[in-house]
Amino acid sequence: xxxxxxYGASTLFFASACVSGLDEDYNIxxxxxxxxxxxxxxxxxQFNLSNIITTxxxxxxxxxxxxxxxxxxxxxxxxxxxxxxxxxxxxxxxxLYQDVLSDLREARKTVEADxxxxxxEKANQLASIEVLEVYAWSVLVNTYGNIPYGQALDITNxxxxxxxxxxxxxxxxxxxxxxxxAFHTDAPGFGDGDLYYGGDLEHWVKFAHSLKLRxxxxxxxxxxxxxxxxxxxxxxxxxxxxADDAQLNYTANPPTASxxxxxxxxxxxxxxANTMVDVxxxxxxxxxxxxxxxxTAGANAGKYVGGIxxxxxxxxQFAQPSAVIRNPQLPGVLLSYTEVEFLLAEAKxxxxxxxxxxxxxxxxxxxxxxxxxxxxxxxxxxxxxxKPAVAFDAxxxxxxxxxxxxxxxxxxxxxxxxxxxxxxxxVLKKPTQAETDIxxxxxxxxxxxxxNAANYQAASAAMGGDVVTSxxxxxxx
Numbered sequence: 399x400x401x402x403x404x405y406g407a408s409t410l411f412f413a414s415a416c417v418s419g420l421d422e423d424y425n426i427x428x429x430x431x432x433x434x435x436x437x438x439x440x441x442x443x444q445f446n447l448s449n450i451i452t453t454x455x456x457x458x459x460x461x462x463x464x465x466x467x468x469x470x471x472x473x474x475x476x477x478x479x480x481x482x483x484x485x486x487x488x489x490x491x492x493x494l495y496q497d498v499l500s501d502l503r504e505a506r507k508t509v510e511a512d513x514x515x516x517x518x519e520k521a522n523q524l525a526s527i528e529v530l531e532v533y534a535w536s537v538l539v540n541t542y543g544n545i546p547y548g549q550a551l552d553i554t555n556x557x558x559x560x561x562x563x564x565x566x567x568x569x570x571x572x573x574x575x576x577x578x579x580a581f582h583t584d585a586p587g588f589g590d591g592d593l594y595y596g597g598d599l600e601h602w603v604k605f606a607h608s609l610k611l612r613x614x615x616x617x618x619x620x621x622x623x624x625x626x627x628x629x630x631x632x633x634x635x636x637x638x639x640x641a642d643d644a645q646l647n648y649t650a651n652p653p654t655a656s657x658x659x660x661x662x663x664x665x666x667x668x669x670x671a672n673t674m675v676d677v678x679x680x681x682x683x684x685x686x687x688x689x690x691x692x693x694t695a696g697a698n699a700g701k702y703v704g705g706i707x708x709x710x711x712x713x714x715q716f717a718q719p720s721a722v723i724r725n726p727q728l729p730g731v732l733l734s735y736t737e738v739e740f741l742l743a744e745a746k747x748x749x750x751x752x753x754x755x756x757x758x759x760x761x762x763x764x765x766x767x768x769x770x771x772x773x774x775x776x777x778x779x780x781x782x783x784x785k786p787a788v789a790f791d792a793x794x795x796x797x798x799x800x801x802x803x804x805x806x807x808x809x810x811x812x813x814x815x816x817x818x819x820x821x822x823x824x825v826l827k828k829p830t831q832a833e834t835d836i837x838x839x840x841x842x843x844x845x846x847x848x849x850n851a852a853n854y855q856a857a858s859a860a861m862g863g864d865v866v867t868s869x870x871x872x873x874x875x
Contacts, residue, residue: 433508434504434508435508435591436505436508436509436512436523436588436591437505437588437589437590437591437592438591439502439504439505439508440501440502440505440523440526440527440530440588440591440592441588441591441592441593442497442501443497443498443499443502443505443530443534444530444592444593444594444646445593445646445654446493446497446498446501447494447498447530447533447534447732448593448645448646448730448732449493449657449730450490450493450494450497450498451537451730451732451810451811451812451813452656452657452658452730452731452809452810453657453658453661454468454657454658454661454662454668455657455661456473456476456484456486456667457484457486457489458486458489458490458493459490459811459812460476460481460486461811461812461814461815462668462811463476463477464479464811464815464818464836464837465674465804465811465814465815465818465826466671466673466674466707466826467670467671467673467674467689467808467811468668468669468670468671468674468719469668469669469670469671469672469704469705469706469707469708469709469711469716470668470705470709470710470711471666471667471668471669471705471710471711471712471713472710473667473710474708474709474710474831477671477707477708477829478708478829478831478833479828479832479833479835479836479866480833481837481840481841481866482841482844485843485844486840487542487840487841487842487843488843488844488845490541490840491538491542491840491842491843492843494534494537494538495538495550495551498530498534499531499534499535499550499551500551502527502530502531502534503531503551505523505527506524506527509523509524509527510524516585518582518584518585519585519586519587521580521581521582521585522580522581522582522585522586522587522588522599522602523587523588524580525577525578525580525581525602525606526587526588526592526599526602528573528574528576528577528580529574529577529602529605529606529609531573532570532573532574532577532609533609533732533733535547535566535570536567536570536609536612536613536616537812539563539566539870540616540812540816540870541812541839541840542840542842543563543839543857543861543868543869543870543871544560544561544562544563544857544860545560545561545563545566545857546558546559546560546561546850546853547560547561547566547569548561556849556850557849557850557852557853558850558853559853560853560854560856560857560860562860562871563870563871564620564871564872567613567616567617567871567872568624570613571610571613571614571628574606574609574610574613575610577606578603578606578607578610581599581602581603581606582599583599583600583603585599587599587602593646594644594646594732595644601642601644603635604635604636604637604638604642605637605642605644605733607632607635607636608632608636608637608642608644608733608737608738609733610628610631610632611628611629611632611633611636611738611741611742611745612733612737612741613628614626614627614628614629614632614745615629615741615744615745616816616820616872617871617872618744618748618872619820619872619873619874619875620871620872620874622748625748625750626748626749629741629745629750629752630750630751630752633742633745633750633751633752633753634753636738636742637733637734637735637738638735639735639770640734640735640736640766640770640771642735643729643731643733643734643735644731644732644733644734645729645730645731645732645734646729646730646732647727647729648726648727648728648729648730649726649727650726650727651726652726655726655727656725656726656727656728656729656730657730658719658723658724658728658809659724659725659726659728660726662719662723662724663724666713666718668718668719669690669704669705669711669713669716669717669718669719670689670690670702670704670705670716670717670718670719671704671705671707672703672704672705672706672707673704673826674689674704674805674808675690675702675703675704675717676704677801677805677824678702678805679702680787681782681785681787681788682782682785683782683805684772684774684775684778684779684782685767685768685772685774685805685808686702687702687720688720688722688723688772688773688774689719689720689722689723689772689808690702690704690717690718690719690720691717691718691719691720691721692717693714693715693716693717693718694714694718695712695714695715696712696714696715697715698715698716699715701717702717703715703716703717704716704717707829708828708829708830708831708832709829709831722772722773723809728809731809731810733813734766734771734810735766735770736763736766736767736770736771737763737803737806737807737810737813739759739760739762739763739766740759740760740763740799740802740803740806742754742759743756743758743759743760743763743790743795743799744756744795744799746759747792747795747799756790756792756795757790757792760790760798760799760802761783761790763802763803763806764779764782764783764788764802764806765779765780765783767802767805767806768782771806788802796821796822796823797824799821799823800817800818800821800822800823800824801823801824803817803821804817804818804823804824819838819869819870819873820872820873822875834865834866834867835866835867837866837867838866838867838868838869838870838873839861839866839868839869839870841864841865841866842854842857842858842864
């Protein structure tokens, strides 16, 4: 399969090619000199994007540790914020640039050169690619800050200039607006080659608007006026139920099963962290038994007791990832109706005209998480929301939304980490063995220091140092 690399060869973690639908033959010879269809490239990018933001493999995605959802059994380094030993920052970067954005860029070229499809179909395919590119770029900005952007993805240029994170965000909104305007919902798109929506363009339009809402809220503390305008433009067109969720529905068997299942079936490296288990137990949260199962041995057998965060823990003696989390068909979610309702609740508290009330949106978000995401009942959600510690507190809205969003995003750790940094709730404390404070960003890869030294140094200086405590532009409070 043809790939365009940002810098050199990548360490391939995810499958190198997709076809139109995960149930089809997944083996494509990467050395065979053939023209790869745009739909295949699009599907491959979707698969790899879902995997990198969902996987619990701490070589790529340690954010369940940073959020203190999980504690380690044998290898506590990641819960102590050792990033460089496994080059996690390089691995995450490489997948997004080389296995997601490069395939999307190649898909774009293939679509643009296609003389067979109609103009409207071509516009729809290009708009879908654009929305997914915006998503991937936003994840990179949220993780590193300033990044190679306009000059990236060019194999002939290993010294791409880093661009300002806030300026990239501004451009991403422009790109989303153009993509939204380009959709023709009465014409086809990628059809079955679209692994998220099966070519349903009305869902793609909602996804684009919901992503716009997310980006708008994310920059609210940095640029309130721009955030207000963006959110108010998007609000009427966002997800209205879980049927709209942007997600990959995995299959029952590897290599197209959930990466969470694939990881957990091979290793018992994680237990529920005492931080998360204590919070959910204290709230009698109905999601507790969906997130973890009781300990199976020792004094804690049959009990929901979390492992000590930052330490090594005996697997059988603490709460473990549940059967729900181990489901091979657990979806990989990019953006959900639950998240949209939390975003709308926050928008209302910031004075944005997005309809409804903050409490209505908050209650819908919590209910959507309990019932729609994790299989609870409406009665459980209603009783839960009636608890004083859970009921929406407008005077402390960041705490209410931040805490419940942290709970709800249990299987969306990349977005959960971003929202914890932005909302500052719940209050998480680093373990005594920590090597640094809880990371606020990833450092740049070593390859950047070696191959792109001048631009790396300029970007590091602009970020206030290439350290985990430097803040992304939107993290101002």
